[in-house]
Amino acid sequence: MKKNRKLPKDEILFRVIGYPPLFLFALICVLPFILVIGSSFASEKEIMVHGYSLIPRQFTLESYKTIFQNPESILRAYGVTIFITIVGTVVSTFICMMTGYVLMRKDFRWRNRFSFYFFFTTLFSGGMMPWYMVCVNLGLKDSILALIVPSLVSVWNIILVKGFVGGIPYEITESAKIDGAGDFQIFVRLIWPLSTPVIATIGLFTALGFWNSWYNTMLFINDSNLYSLQYLLYKLINDAQALKQIAAESNEIIETVPIESMKMALTVVVTGPILLLYPFVQRYFIKGLTLGAVKG
Amino acid sequence: MKTKQPAYKPKKTSFFRELYLRRTLLLMLVPAVVLVFIFNYVPMGGAILAFKKFNYRDGIWGSPWVGLKNFQFFFKSGKAAMVTRNTALYNIAFIITSTFLEVFFAIVLNEIYQKKLKKLVQSFIFLPYFISWVVVGSIAYSLLNYETGTLNSILTSLGFDRINFYSKGGYWPFIIVIFNAWKGVGYGMVVYLASIVGIDGSIMEAAEIDGANIFQRVRYITIPSLTSTIITLTLLALGKVFRGNLDLFYQVVGQNGMLFNYTDVIDTYVFRLTLKASDIGQTVAIGLYQSVLCFITILIANWVVKRKNEDYSLF
Numbered sequence: 001m002k003k004n005r006k007l008p009k010d011e012i013l014f015r016v017i018g019y020p021p022l023f024l025f026a027l028i029c030v031l032p033f034i035l036v037i038g039s040s041f042a043s044e045k046e047i048m049v050h051g052y053s054l055i056p057r058q059f060t061l062e063s064y065k066t067i068f069q070n071p072e073s074i075l076r077a078y079g080v081t082i083f084i085t086i087v088g089t090v091v092s093t094f095i096c097m098m099t100g101y102v103l104m105r106k107d108f109r110w111r112n113r114f115s116f117y118f119f120f121t122t123l124f125s126g127g128m129m130p131w132y133m134v135c136v137n138l139g140l141k142d143s144i145l146a147l148i149v150p151s152l153v154s155v156w157n158i159i160l161v162k163g164f165v166g167g168i169p170y171e172i173t174e175s176a177k178i179d180g181a182g183d184f185q186i187f188v189r190l191i192w193p194l195s196t197p198v199i200a201t202i203g204l205f206t207a208l209g210f211w212n213s214w215y216n217t218m219l220f221i222n223d224s225n226l227y228s229l230q231y232l233l234y235k236l237i238n239d240a241q242a243l244k245q246i247a248a249e250s251n252e253i254i255e256t257v258p259i260e261s262m263k264m265a266l267t268v269v270v271t272g273p274i275l276l277l278y279p280f281v282q283r284y285f286i287k288g289l290t291l292g293a294v295k296g
Numbered sequence: 297m298k299t300k301q302p303a304y305k306p307k308k309t310s311f312f313r314e315l316y317l318r319r320t321l322l323l324m325l326v327p328a329v330v331l332v333f334i335f336n337y338v339p340m341g342g343a344i345l346a347f348k349k350f351n352y353r354d355g356i357w358g359s360p361w362v363g364l365k366n367f368q369f370f371f372k373s374g375k376a377a378m379v380t381r382n383t384a385l386y387n388i389a390f391i392i393t394s395t396f397l398e399v400f401f402a403i404v405l406n407e408i409y410q411k412k413l414k415k416l417v418q419s420f421i422f423l424p425y426f427i428s429w430v431v432v433g434s435i436a437y438s439l440l441n442y443e444t445g446t447l448n449s450i451l452t453s454l455g456f457d458r459i460n461f462y463s464k465g466g467y468w469p470f471i472i473v474i475f476n477a478w479k480g481v482g483y484g485m486v487v488y489l490a491s492i493v494g495i496d497g498s499i500m501e502a503a504e505i506d507g508a509n510i511f512q513r514v515r516y517i518t519i520p521s522l523t524s525t526i527i528t529l530t531l532l533a534l535g536k537v538f539r540g541n542l543d544l545f546y547q548v549v550g551q552n553g554m555l556f557n558y559t560d561v562i563d564t565y566v567f568r569l570t571l572k573a574s575d576i577g578q579t580v581a582i583g584l585y586q587s588v589l590c591f592i593t594i595l596i597a598n599w600v601v602k603r604k605n606e607d608y609s610l611f
Contacts, residue, residue, distance in 0.1 A: 014407065023417065029420050029478065035439075036435060048443070052449070098325075099325060109314060110318075119611065127584055127586065129569070131342075134339050153331045214429070215567075234433070278423060
């Protein structure tokens with residue numbers, strides 16, 4: 001429709017007004033990442049003299065070397081985060097799917113009551129302190145479960161599932177029942193395979209949430225073996241002492257520790273997987289968002 | 297979500313027969329029901345601590361009642377007014393800036409016909425949504441810190457004085473609004489873009505043939521078809537006007553006491569008190585105060601949405 005025709009004046013004007021802010025904003029969205037990556041390869045001296053820069057004048061791996069001379073704490077945090085992301089996402093997605101399906105079953109007389117039971121929690125909450133005390137009383141302090149269990153149920157995901165599953169014809173459930181299939185069987189064998197789009201959506205958003213989570217660690221974990229990746233980064237960036245600790249373990253002389261570039265290198269190390277995966281997964285997120293926008 | 301007459305009408309059976317018949321379905325609900333009970337409903341009960349002076353020896357039930365004392369302290373200290381005002385004003389600023397940018401960018405992006413360019417721009421703007429707030433905090437620090445921050449490097453190279461952002465509160469409302477937009481606009485833009493794509497193409501073509509220029513098409517077709525989404529999303533956001541984004545405020549600003557007058561919101565205040573765990577009754581009271589405030593605003597917002605457009609109301 002729009003092939004090779006001369007642009008009318010109004011469209012030229014539209015572009016003159018619209019494109020610069022759009023492209024500028026797009027650039028602003030990406031530049032900080034380049035800045036962080038660039039600075040992570042700069043020498044400490046250069047950062048001190050010239051500040052952070054997009055392209056380092058002198059390329060050095062010093063900061064990465066310092067970090068990876070003693071990578072134990074980072075690798076352990078990676079392990080923790082990968083573990084909670086996988087376990088949390090699988091369990092959470094399954095629970096939300098199952099719950100959403102039951103709440104959509106038209107022959108289930110109490111579905112509205114249960115729906116309200118879940119929905120009410122989005123309107124009112126007891127606040128952070130009582131929640132914190134409940135978690136502590138359950139023995140979640142210094143337990144890896146503290147990073148998973150409190151975040152397993154997402155009412156918004158249940159609502160999303162309800163909307164999606166509602167679009168699957170009820171006759172499928174009904175005919176399977178007549179054939180003698182049990183309710184759980186119907187869910188696993190018939191509904192689950194038909195729900196791939198919504199499973200992908202809530203799965204991806206849940207995984208992103210677990211990967212990026214930090215404050216459950218801050219509230220409940222003192223044992224540094226159980227630090228999640230984001231919390232470790234938070235701690236290292238905000239606590240120069242902890243950063244020097246890492247450097248000291250790798251036999252650096254404290255004065256020459258490349259603190260500033262190390263902060264940037266750590267940020268790169270922590271964000272790396274997300275940045276690498278981003279080009280491949282972003283379209284699924286966009287699809288999911290559209291799904292949510294239409295149904296939600 | 298309200299009681300629509302179900303197409304399929306369940307037969308009336310006795311309670312216990314129903315319980316037996318639905319045992320599998322009920323069992324399937326157990327995990328979520330139990331988790332929500334423990335992590336949502338039990339804390340609601342724990343909110344009675346707002347009216348008690350908690351001590352560990354007497355526990356939740358044994359601790360003495362103190363009436364509204366916990367609230368009084370919060371209000372008398374002047375903190376209540378400050379954090380409540382900050383929370384509401386920030387959220388309103390977020391709503392205005394984000395909505396404007398999201399709609400504007402979605403409209404412009406939709407008019408880019410080079411597919412590759414469009415995808416690229418969209419990917420760029422969506423990118424910050426994926427990274428954690430901790431990383432955003434790290435990025436903020438690399439831009440703003442006094443000695444080596446990029447912004448200060450630029451300022452000095454232009455012949456200006458360095459600005460110590462981390463000790464001057466006045467800059468922070470702008471910084472926070474910018475970072476909020478930076479991280480969130482991509483998400484909203486995609487939502488609006490989806491509803492623009494949903495507009496019937498033949499209407500656009502007809503308008504074009506009738507000689508409507510692009511501004512007229514945007515003004516009379518695109519924007520009107522977005523208004524109901526804009527209004528709904530805005531009202532829902534207004535419903536959460538007293539809920540501060542802990543991630544944003546805690547990670548971008550940090551624990552910097554010098555800035556609190558400008559940057560402290562209810563959530564960060566409660567979070568700090570929770571970490572300290574020194575005066576539990578008071579912390580619970582502030583949390584409860586916020587919950588009630590949120591509850592009321594959500595009800596109002598929902599009522600307004602419902603009057604405007606029934607389909608979009610939450611309940």
